[in-house]
Amino acid sequence: MDKQGTINVLKQADAVCLDVDSTVCEDEGIDALATYCGVGQQVKEWTNQAMGGSATFQESFEARLKIINPSCETVKKFLESHSPLLTPGVKEFVNLLRSKGCDVYLVSGGIMEIIEPVAALLDIPKENVFANRLKYFYSGEFAGFDKTCPTSRSGGKPVVVEKLKKQHGYQRLVMIGDGVTDMEACPPADAFIGFGVNVQRKAVKEKSKWFALSFQEIINVLKE
Incomplete structure (x- = not known):
């Protein structure tokens, strides 16, 4: 399928799955949490390895969470001080899709507590959000993450799709995202749009039939 084929699928799409970190949002939620906890640089290196495809997602996710070691209270305070940074045009894009009768999902390798406020801003119902759940001991201390969540591992996004x-x-589901884990979701997704507004991953840019540089670019095509 070439770029025009991807465009044709999008124009007739009955569902669109959006990655969240560095796609719907300008930043990576787990990196922002790490910065808040004072371990930003260590965690960012792991994030780049996972998104660039040089480490498995589960390996990277586990390593990053061990470094951050986020208690329930820490996550709560982080959310109180950190508002989601939506990528320009995403709200209009989601509304346009809805006006066409297209269902919209957030499919993220990020943390559910950080993704839910993003979904709320976009009026996306909780049942349309797929992300990772942290686990806590009774004391509120970090106890790992739910490994049954498909998005906690490489190859998880195709499972969700x-x-x-x-x-x-x-019949026509489109995946949009900046990372290798998003690109892996096509197939079973019927088309994939690489997204390079907030960060450009070399592997994704080279292999995407359509590599979009703004939501406005996608909106313009949809309105043609």
């Missing part, structure tokens, strides 16, 4: 297609019968 496959599930959505089977559950809802979607």
